[in-house]
Amino acid sequence: MKVYLPAIIGYVPDQMVRAIALFIEFCYIVRRSVIDENDLDKLDELLARYHQEREVFRHEGIRSHFNLPRQHALTHYRELIRKFGAPNGLCSSITESKHIEDVKRPYRRSSRFNALYQMIRTVQRLAQLKACAVDFQARGMLRDSIWTGHIDPPPNIPSQKAIDEDDDDGGAIENREIIGEVKLARKPGA
Amino acid sequence: MNLILIAPNIPRDIGKLSRWLRIPELPTLISRFLRSTGNHQLGMDEEFTGKVYLYSSAVATYFSPSDVSGIGGMLRERIRSMNKWRNDHERRDCVFVEHDADIAGFRGMFAAQVYAFVKFKYNSITYPCALVKFFSTIGDSPCPNTGMWMVRRDDEYDLVHIDAIVRAAHLIGIAGDSAIPHGLLPSDTIDVFKTFYVNKFIDYHAFELAF
Numbered sequence: 001m002k003v004y005l006p007a008i009i010g011y012v013p014d015q016m017v018r019a020i021a022l023f024i025e026f027c028y029i030v031r032r033s034v035i036d037e038n039d040l041d042k043l044d045e046l047l048a049r050y051h052q053e054r055e056v057f058r059h060e061g062i063r064s065h066f067n068l069p070r071q072h073a074l075t076h077y078r079e080l081i082r083k084f085g086a087p088n089g090l091c092s093s094i095t096e097s098k099h100i101e102d103v104k105r106p107y108r109r110s111s112r113f114n115a116l117y118q119m120i121r122t123v124q125r126l127a128q129l130k131a132c133a134v135d136f137q138a139r140g141m142l143r144d145s146i147w148t149g150h151i152d153p154p155p156n157i158p159s160q161k162a163i164d165e166d167d168d169d170g171g172a173i174e175n176r177e178i179i180g181e182v183k184l185a186r187k188p189g190a
Numbered sequence: 191m192n193l194i195l196i197a198p199n200i201p202r203d204i205g206k207l208s209r210w211l212r213i214p215e216l217p218t219l220i221s222r223f224l225r226s227t228g229n230h231q232l233g234m235d236e237e238f239t240g241k242v243y244l245y246s247s248a249v250a251t252y253f254s255p256s257d258v259s260g261i262g263g264m265l266r267e268r269i270r271s272m273n274k275w276r277n278d279h280e281r282r283d284c285v286f287v288e289h290d291a292d293i294a295g296f297r298g299m300f301a302a303q304v305y306a307f308v309k310f311k312y313n314s315i316t317y318p319c320a321l322v323k324f325f326s327t328i329g330d331s332p333c334p335n336t337g338m339w340m341v342r343r344d345d346e347y348d349l350v351h352i353d354a355i356v357r358a359a360h361l362i363g364i365a366g367d368s369a370i371p372h373g374l375l376p377s378d379t380i381d382v383f384k385t386f387y388v389n390k391f392i393d394y395h396a397f398e399l400a401f
Contacts (some may be wrong), residue, residue, distance in 0.1 A: 005387075152195075185249070
């Protein structure tokens with residue numbers, strides 16, 4: 001995406017370039033670690049303009065609708081950022097990882113003959129097992145590991161936090177007045 | 191047995207260095223720089239005659255404005271300007287040069303290409319500087335379609351103190367309607383293209399800097 005716009009400008013309608021530029025801007029603002037009121041307003045403005053400009057994909061006959069989950073999710077960013085804070089680089093492709101659970105593994109489990117029906121049955125049964133486990137937990141079952149009461153607890157290992165506290169390198173930098181600096185290389189040369 | 195000269199000795203004399211770099215303006219630029227900078231200025235009829243050291247790179251360290259806290263917000267990159275990068279092609283990086291810190295975004299900055307990093311001393315003050323060619327903006331607002339500023343290279347060399355350099359910039363050529371020749375090398379694009387986009391989408395820091 002970083003070098004995409006200069007590559008396509010002139011070859012696709014200008015409105016498409018504008019739509020993609022607005023979309024990238026939206027992504028960059030959402031990606032920030034700190035999002036303030038101005039950014040949220042900016043998000044609204046960008047989104048409204050993006051919805052206008054993306055119609056070009058419909059006019060050109062590339063798409064007949066925009067009812068796609070991740071396109072739809074854009075409208076909820078403002079509300080959810082207010083509720084839960086900055087997404088901080090959260091990847092919306094996380095749903096793609098379901099592909100492994102719901103397609104790849106069930107396929108490998110099947111006999112490869114009429115695989116679809118076997119896969120659907122596998123996924124259905126796994127879902128039922130999961131729902132069952134949740135129900136058991138709600139009833140107070142499955143609280144502890146099956147080993148509880150049968151073996152001795154492990155010896156005390158110093159926690160990661162205790163180790164970290166001994167280390168005083170890499171603390172915060174006090175002086176924040178300059179936002180950046182440039183230094184020459186240590187040695188001269190060509 | 192033949193002796194292979196791997197790297198020639200770089201002259202430190204201002205006149206010789208200027209010939210070695212093939213930039214005859216260098217002595218004039220340094221003298222002009224010293225007349226306008228610092229408390230101990232160079233006299234109007236004096237010329238700077240001291241040693242000038244050539245450097246091939248500089249390191250920029252900076253925080254992104256939206257993320258000044260935490261270790262993740264700090265970035266570091268090397269700006270290079272050398273005849274042979276990895277013993278292969280010439281490399282002259284582009285940078286953002288600040289000219290008005292009060293104006294946000296690219297309006298308060300220039301894009302420039304660094305032709306040499308030099309260091310010289312005058313009246314016991316050391317001046318690390320960059321010999322650059324600035325880019326002037328085309329129009330007074332970014333491109334309405336891409337949202338990126340468009341720039342064109344100036345002809346004149348200029349000398350700026352490296353404190354004015356913010357970080358490296360990514361300029362990407364504007365191809366227009368013409369096709370790009372097949373054998374064009376990435377290292378040549380900066381010389382071949384006449385106009386460039388200031389790519390604010392190259393990373394999230396540039397996005398907050400060059401809007």
